[in-house]
Amino acid sequence: MFYWVMKRIFLGPILKLLFRPWIKGLDNIPAEGAAILASNHLSFSDSIFMPLMVPRPVVFLAKMEYFTGKGIKGKLTAAFFRLTNQLPMDRSGGAASANSLDSGRDVLAKGALLGIYPEGTRSPDGKLYRGKVGVAKLALATGVPVIPVAMIGTDKVQPIGRRIPNIRRIGMIFGEPLDFSRYAGLAEDRFVQRSVTDEIMYELMRLSGQEYVDAYASTVKEKLAARKAGKAAEAKNAAVRLNPAKDQVLKPGSVTVIGQPAGPAADVTSGPPATDGAPGPAGSVGAALEDSAEAVAADPLPETDNPSGNLPTERVADAGNVQELPLRDRTPQADDGGPGRGTAAAV
Numbered sequence: 493m494f495y496w497v498m499k500r501i502f503l504g505p506i507l508k509l510l511f512r513p514w515i516k517g518l519d520n521i522p523a524e525g526a527a528i529l530a531s532n533h534l535s536f537s538d539s540i541f542m543p544l545m546v547p548r549p550v551v552f553l554a555k556m557e558y559f560t561g562k563g564i565k566g567k568l569t570a571a572f573f574r575l576t577n578q579l580p581m582d583r584s585g586g587a588a589s590a591n592s593l594d595s596g597r598d599v600l601a602k603g604a605l606l607g608i609y610p611e612g613t614r615s616p617d618g619k620l621y622r623g624k625v626g627v628a629k630l631a632l633a634t635g636v637p638v639i640p641v642a643m644i645g646t647d648k649v650q651p652i653g654r655r656i657p658n659i660r661r662i663g664m665i666f667g668e669p670l671d672f673s674r675y676a677g678l679a680e681d682r683f684v685q686r687s688v689t690d691e692i693m694y695e696l697m698r699l700s701g702q703e704y705v706d707a708y709a710s711t712v713k714e715k716l717a718a719r720k721a722g723k724a725a726e727a728k729n730a731a732v733r734l735n736p737a738k739d740q741v742l743k744p745g746s747v748t749v750i751g752q753p754a755g756p757a758a759d760v761t762s763g764p765p766a767t768d769g770a771p772g773p774a775g776s777v778g779a780a781l782e783d784s785a786e787a788v789a790a791d792p793l794p795e796t797d798n799p800s801g802n803l804p805t806e807r808v809a810d811a812g813n814v815q816e817l818p819l820r821d822r823t824p825q826a827d828d829g830g831p832g833r834g835t836a837a838a839v
Contacts, residue, residue: 494575495549504544510659511649515545517666523548526600526636527669530627532620532696533609534647539578541662542607542641551599552607553581553592583612583710593626600634610692611709616716618647620693620702621709628672628688632679637669638692642699665699 498504507513521527529550531542543550559570559580579595582588599606608630610623631638644663670692678684697704705712 495577498576499544503540507541507544511541512661513541513545514661514663515666516664517668518545518547520639520666520668521546521548521605522637522669524603526603526634527605528600528627528631528636528638529605529607529641529666530610530638530692530696531607531641532643532700532702533611533614534618534643535614535650535652537646537650537657537662538609538643539607541646542643542664543577545664546605548605549577550605550607552578553596553609554578555613556580556582556592589626593629596630597634600630600636606630610689610696613709613713614652615647615702615709616652616713618702620697620700620704621712622706623689623693624708625682625685625689627692628685629679631670631672631688632675632685635673635676637671639669640667640692640695640699641665642667642696642701644700667695667699670695 521529529542529546531538539552539554543552554573558573558578561567561569579592579599581592581596596606596608608627610627611621612624612626615621627638630636642665644665645660646662648658649660649662650657672688675681675684675688693704696702
């Protein structure tokens with residue numbers, strides 16, 4: 493009752509008005525009797541649009557996670573899926589998946605339409621991925637026809653991770669029924685199961701125009717998730733952290749270069765580094781001159797006679813050394829850290 497009311501009165505008319513779905517091959521669906529609707533899977537909304545456009549009720553095998561959610565939201569989601577004719581499908585493999593297929597077999601035994609996604613999960617990038625053999629097992633065990641269904645544009649309406657759909661037109665193509673009665677009695681043959689599945693996937697590729705990838709979508713999703721996690725870890729490790737070693741003491745005036753490993757701090761000077769404990773030439777000339785000037789001011793130099801007897805002399809303090817030079821020998825000298833002084837500093 494809920495399914496019919498939502499489809500005919502409430503949800504159905506609104507969705508048709510907003511998304512204006514176009515359809516091809518709807519007459520390929522039998523008016524009565526069981527059949528499997530095998531569809532590509534681009535979006536969560538595939539399970540809404542396709543049953544909406546099919547005149548008969550469609551029972552879908554949906555992933556188990558939709559029925560096991562916790563809290564109020566989880567319970568409401570599970571109730572919605574059950575009321576819209578969807579059954580839980582355990583995709584873990586083994587006996588659990590076999591039991592889920594038994595539920596689908598029961599639906600077909602009642603002469604109903606069963607919807608299934610051979611890929612097992614939504615496509616991560618819009619491509620068509622390798623089908624799982626569950627659809628072949630059902631078709632071979634029941635002998636019902638398989639109708640390939642190509643959903644068009646639903647990945648643009650509601651991409652993975654998007655809750656509110658985009659309003660745009662979507663489409664669907666129902667292909668001609670596929671009959672696998674020629675494999676009667678070979679339902680348990682793995683090679684036959686794979687052959688039937690590949691034939692169904694080929695029809696889906698032809699109808700949808702998708703690029704086919706011979707790999708399971710679930711495997712590709714796991715690899716993408718692992719790659720994303722690896723990139724996040726690399727970005728975290730590459731983050732710059734100014735965290736010098738505990739035993740390292742930075743000198744006053746030292747500069748920490750971002751992006752280089754922590755090491756001994758280096759003095760910023762304009763000349764080569766100092767050797768044997770002496771200050772570097774550029775960074776220490778000015779300091780030496782100041783020290784010399786202070787020393788001379790404290791102890792003025794006495795007057796002396798001209799040693800050469802010809803030229804007057806003058807005592808000069810330069811870089812901490814006091815020299816007596818003839819005036820004619822004084823030549824402009826350039827300070828390592830700036831322009832030429834012209835004359836030595838006279839005292």
